[in-house]
Amino acid sequence: MTFQELEKQLLALTPGEKAQALRVLMLDLAAWPGIEKAPGIVGGEARIVRTRIPIWVLDGYRQAGWSEAQLLDNFPTLHAADLVNAWAYADVHRDEIDQAQRENSEA
Numbered sequence: 001m002t003f004q005e006l007e008k009q010l011l012a013l014t015p016g017e018k019a020q021a022l023r024v025l026m027l028d029l030a031a032w033p034g035i036e037k038a039p040g041i042v043g044g045e046a047r048i049v050r051t052r053i054p055i056w057v058l059d060g061y062r063q064a065g066w067s068e069a070q071l072l073d074n075f076p077t078l079h080a081a082d083l084v085n086a087w088a089y090a091d092v093h094r095d096e097i098d099q100a101q102r103e104n105s106e107a
Helices: 003-011 015-028 055-063 068-074 080-092 094-106
Strands: none
Touching: 015 080, 055 068, 055 080, 055 094, 068 080, 080 094
């Protein structure tokens, strides 16, 4: 199968199927594109590269009903691809994100 054939099949998937495909691909990657952890930056928590915006913060806004457009408007350093990466990371690392949200809501 060529990449063009695969791309055509991927584009034909439902949104839910695309999310599942993305999840599988992200789990297969050794590193998370656009996401990094560094000691001394936002407590070493997963964040968007180039920023100090933790994934748990973005996920919290998403859970509160914010649209991607609202997030991009309110965080001008973010790109749409950053949100795709953030959602994939949050979905795969749900326990980590939930723990960070609990710890920061108690602070």
